[in-house]
Amino acid sequence: MLRLRSSILAHLLSSSQATSPASPLHRLLSVAISPSTGFAVENYLFSTCGLTRAQAVKASRKLPRLKSPANPDAVLAFLAGLGLSGADAAAVVAKDPQLLCASVERTLAPIVAGLSDLGLSRSEIARLASLAAHRFRRKDTVSKLEYHLRLFRSSENLLRAMKFCDLISHSLERVVKPNVALLRECGLGDCDIAKLCISRPRMITANPELVQAMVTCAEDIGVPRGSVMFRHALHAVASVGKEEILLGCPAKVEYLRNTFRWTDAEVAIAVSKAPAVLTKAKESLQRRSKFLICELGLEPAHIAYRPAMLMYSLEGRIRPRHYVIKFLKENGLLKCDPSYYTVFKESEKTFKKKFIHPHKEAAPNLEKDYDAACKGEEPTNFRFT
Structure with missing residues (x-):
């Protein structure tokens, strides 16, 4: 040496x-x-x-x-x-x-x-x-990094997490290890903990009482420990402010309930399926609710069971695809009426293959209009020649 x-x-x-x-x-x-x-x-x-x-x-x-x-x-x-x-x-x-x-x-x-x-x-x-x-010049730098390297499984993962938080400034014995032990008790393996903490290192560096509150909050919104979605629920909860976490995230849950006209059970279903909905800004959720419920006429329960729709871009994906489906319906080009969830979830390539390319002869401007709508150039109507 x-x-x-x-x-x-x-x-x-x-x-x-x-x-x-x-x-x-x-x-x-x-x-x-x-x-x-x-x-x-x-x-x-x-x-x-x-x-x-x-x-x-x-x-x-x-x-x-x-x-x-x-x-x-x-x-x-x-x-x-x-x-x-x-x-x-x-x-x-x-x-x-x-x-x-x-x-x-x-x-x-x-x-x-x-x-x-x-x-x-x-x-x-x-x-x-x-x-x-x-912290680089501290005597315990090497020993702390040795522990974190084992936890994050690679130096690249560790350095990515270090961009968000100086991991080695926190006590291993009083903070990091107790938090890691709690996450393991929740059913997360080291691989899950690494994935969670790369972008949310506070899950292992925050006061253990706050991390316990995050776990409780994730459970309270309907995502049980040990479930596949629990890591995603913790990731979403970790994005919420400290004060709301300590109160059990009631404000955001209440906002979801009122905005989408959900029952308590429907809120729990939506959050358990897509925990990241908790991270969406209120104004963004309000605009999605207005469009999906008021303009498209979707039932609140339908959205609750398919909350992935709330994660897609309203202006760059949902509206433009709605324009295409509406145009095809008005011009008798659809043999069947597809669900909007199917329409929204398709990849860009698959969506065009299913709903645009088959109609190139009947509607030669459809793809051009759709691409323009995706860029924010909202057309008053799609041309049909």
Whole structure:
């Protein structure tokens, strides 16, 4: 391990030394500071690290003991050796100014060596340094990432989750592991947990009491633990505000009930089949209700049992396809009356194959009009020649 760490450090430093004399890094390392004039931290952060003047002022307050550019120069060279651009390094320093005081040999190089041992590539470590910010230099970084790598099943999944949340800033023992244990009790396997947490990492980083409230909320809206849809229900619930979660999501459920004229049982059916309906904006739901119930004449119960209709784009999919079906009916081109659910759920290719292409001779402009409607160019009527 010691030889590996030494070789990594040597490689990174040799990479930086091989930098072109005209590069920012070479200029960075050749800055001369006169002992007689002292070391101006703020100016160094601005002129050498690339921080804005405002960032430099703020960051300098966290570096009262920094008296020389020697260690900061070594840190910046180390980051450059990892592959971070000047802008990326500046962003990292702005988030964690004290990184400039970290020892490359005793702190940063061992962490990079440990991450390499876990299978992370150099580019992945560079991305991690940008995402983890002030946590990257912590001694427990490697052990925490080892746990998360096992949980997320790949470094790519882990880094995708890190875009939404600094996972390694949360306690494994007090927060993450209790939440993971709860999710497993709900019937989710590690693969399901990984899929859930890639875009909703708060499911394992939030206070365990809040995560328990999310589980309860998912159950209360009619999705039982252990069901195929439970992960999707948790994903939807995790998108709702904290205050509403703690209250059991009553406001959104009540809104669905009133907007679509559903009974309690129908709300439960709709949410259990399509939990993501909870994430839809109220105005979006209102427009869908008006169109599906008032214009198309669909029964509320029909929609409740087919809530996927609420997930499709109203302007880019539902309306244009309605125009096509209406046109075909008015002109006697339909042999049978298809259900709107079938019409809306078909892929674009299948929809055209079933409802547009067979009528090219009778209605040569139908596809053109449909494509225009999908782009928002709502026609007053479809031409028939």
